[in-house]
Amino acid sequence: NxxxxxxxxxxxxxxxxxxxxxxxxxxxxxxxxxxxxxxxxxxxxxxxxxxxxxxxxxxxxxxxxxxxxxxxxxxxxxxxxxxxxxxxxxxxxxxxxxxxxxxxxxxxxxxxxxxxxxxxxxxxxxxxxxxxxxxxxxxxxxxxxxxxxxxxxxxxxxxxxxxxLTTPQLHYLVKATNTEKMDKPYGEVSEEGYYKKMGKAFNEAIKRATKPPSSPVTVDCANGVGAPKMKKLLEYLPKDILKINVVNDKIESAKDLNFQCGADYVKTSQRVPKDFDGKPYDRWCSLDGDADRIIYYFVEDGSVFRLLDGDRIATLAASFIGDLVRKSGLEDAITIAIVQTAYANGASTKYVEQTLKLKVEFTNTGVKHLHHVAAMKDIGVYFEANGHGTILFSERAQKAMRKHQPQSPAQMEALETLRALTDLINQTVGDALSDFLLVETILAHKEWTVREWLSTYTDLPNKLAKVLVSDRSAYKSVEGTAERRLLTPKPVQPRIDAIVSKYRDGRCFVRASGTEDAVRVYGEAGEVYDTEDLVGKVCEFIGGLGGGGGGGMSD
Ligand code: G16
Known part of the structure; x- marks a missing residue:
């Protein structure tokens, strides 16, 4: 009826x-x-x-x-x-x-x-x-x-x-609205409430760091919504702790949005945004067009570009949170797991499993998939390599943190920082502003520059390209492979396998984008020139296919 x-x-x-x-x-x-x-x-x-x-x-x-x-x-x-x-x-x-x-x-x-x-x-x-x-x-x-x-x-x-608003701010407001009358409201139901919560938690989380961050940080806002919102957030942060420069903030000029700047450009093209004027080892980061992704980078002497992407944020955060859990005496009560996609650099997965000794699970691309798996863990750290992710603290873990009686001042300090992180980290979705404050907090605690952060492991050379196709729906992945293998078009996967087999430590997969009319090609190999060659050959093959396969190529 x-x-x-x-x-x-x-x-x-x-x-x-x-x-x-x-x-x-x-x-x-x-x-x-x-x-x-x-x-x-x-x-x-x-x-x-x-x-x-x-x-x-x-x-x-x-x-x-x-x-x-x-x-x-x-x-x-x-x-x-x-x-x-x-x-x-x-x-x-x-x-x-x-x-x-x-x-x-x-x-x-x-x-x-x-x-x-x-x-x-x-x-x-x-x-x-x-x-x-x-x-x-x-x-x-x-x-x-x-x-x-x-x-x-x-x-x-x-x-x-x-x-x-930024996308994560809207997610925040949805949760805040629906928990307003509950015992533990998520936060004040206003944009201002978001900044207040974040500012307070940042203060709490960073105050036990022995030294403030050693140098200023520059934020490229992709000429998008992240620019005015980052500037507002700054009003709620302590002035003396962190010097933040905001660049690429031309929101009135639509053509500049994401144009040769922003997280996707920097990650995909593996180069600094246009108008970059950083000196060697200056710390830079880029947001994307709706401020739900962030990646860091710097140049070494001789302008060598170094990327600190979502894999690096995940490993940095997991190691820091793991230390806090141990130092607060909660290691028997709380476990940590990491969720990645097939785009995660093979070296990052190895580092998580062998050095951090944490479990890794893989899902299809799309934060909606990663979030779901991370939500089943005590503490679930999920980041896509492109910088989209967050950390989820389960109700069980939060309860353990609330109830725990620290046995020493050191345990107490670690526990207080851990509790502050549960407020600092956006629990609804990947949030570039929140992730930014998290990274800055951790670097301050560890007294690390970008150089130490990069030195934790060495990325395998990798390349992400896209091929414009007339019908991306023709590309379907085999279920359960985290999109590492293609089911259709039928002849494609065997050909990719044949190409990959020629390269030492080669890995390559092709999947249809869910946001653009294109298929993405990701490859890794032992050497840079092998990676270029491998991805180039696969792109050439896909570009040369007719019907659902054919199309132009772009990086
Ligand atoms: C969206 C999704 C991300 C995904 C990205 C690219 O990001 O939220 O999870 O990684 O698209 O997806 P695809 O490779 O399917 O095009 P954003 O920041 O564009 O909303």
Whole structure:
């Protein structure tokens, strides 16, 4: 018994946001929601509003989040993703609903989809519903917000428009909103509350370091939303402890967003951002377009570029947290595990297993996959090599930390720092601002410069490339291989195997991107020239395939 009045309102509102004509091509809820050219997105965003309204009704009226961003993609793209009540990514069972709605090409089909969701997911369609949303700095965001509001108004959904935020700030606000009346609220329900929580935790976490960080740090904000938000965060940080320079903050110039700067550019091209003016061993880091990823780097004498990517952040954090757990006397109560993807450098995995003596698990690309596995651990450290990740402290671990009676001042100090980290680290999703403060805290405690950090292990030479293809959906990975092996197109995997077998310590895999119309090619080998050769050969092979395979190549 669908609410006919509601449905009439939906159909009427949808008239203003018609679906782009994509022929037979469907939209899909991918690695990070829907992502495409912004001019194709109006109807998709409208239908995401409908899905979020239903999801909120399903979740007992808890607020659902919607973030409008295309993160690392060029400025002309945009995207939209749904955030579940505790700040996690939309539960995977609902992704097909979002996909079906976005591909409903007629009012009748939209109606059927809506009814089917209500029935299949057992939604009580009269329940309370609430959505909160934000967008990044892309010019198309304002129009897409109008499409979203039209859907929320048609479905009589209460909403809060938070304007421009980073993606992790929106995740924070979703969790804060839904825990506001609980015993342990996640934080104040405001953007300011986010900075306050972070500033306080940073103060707590860093105050027991023997010395403040030895040198200033420069943050490249990719000319995106991270720039104004990092500047605001600075107002909440102690002035005397850390000198932070913010660069690439031109948010009013859309064409500069992610252009030759930002975390994705630096990681993929393995070079400094344009206008880099660091001296040897100066500490630099880059955020991506919605500030959920961060990577560090520096140059050595002679301008040799050195990258400290997500693998390095994971290993740095895991070793520091492992030490704190031991020093506070909790090593028998709490275990730590690391979650990586196939992009993790083989040397980092070896270091985690053999030096840190921690367990590593692998998942498909996409923080939604890593998060899920990390959430099952006492302390789950997850980072993609591209700098996207966080650390999850389970309820069990937090309880052990709360109850533990330290036996010495040294145990007490370690425990207090550990507790501060649970507030400093964003527990909902990878967060570049939070990860930045975490890294700075750890380097200060360890009294390390980037040089010591880099010296923990030596990366295998590696290269990430992409090949533009006409139909990336032709590339399907074998399940359970963390996307290391391709199932289709059939002839591709044996050919990759044959190429890889020619290189010492060679490893290479190909997978379809979930955010761009491309397949990604990642390779490692014992020597730099072998790596270049290996990845080049695989790209050449993929680029030369016809139909679903063919296309141009770009780094
Ligand atoms: C998104 C996801 C990441 C993923 C990246 C690239 O990041 O959130 O987990 O690693 O896309 O994914 P793919 O290789 O499938 O294109 P972001 O920062 O762009 O939102």
């Amino acid at each position: 669908i609410n006919e009045a509601e449905f009439k309102a939906i159909i009427k509102a949808a008239e203003d946001w018609p679906r782009a004509d994509t022929g037979n091509t469907d939209f899909g809820y991918g690695t990070a929601g829907f992502r495409m050219r912004a001019d194709l997105l109006d109807y998709v965003v409208f239908t995401v509003g409908l899905v979020a309204s239903l999801r909120s009704r399903k979740c007992g009226g808890n607020a659902i989040g919607i973030m409008i961003t295309a993160s690392h993609n060029p400025a002309d793209d945009n995207g939209v993703k749904i955030v579940d009540p505790m700040g996690e990514m939309l539960v995977s069972e609902w992704e097909p609903y979002a996909t079906a709605m976005a591909n409903a090409r007629t009012p009748d089909k939209l109606r059927n989809c809506f009814i089917q969701i209500i029935q299949n997911a057992q939604v009580h369609d009269h329940n309370a519903r609430k959505v909160i949303f934000a967008r990044d700095t892309r010019p198309s965001g304002a129009r897409l917000v109008r499409a979203l509001k039209a859907a929320l108004e048609a479905t009589n959904t209460e909403y809060v428009d938070y304007g421009i």
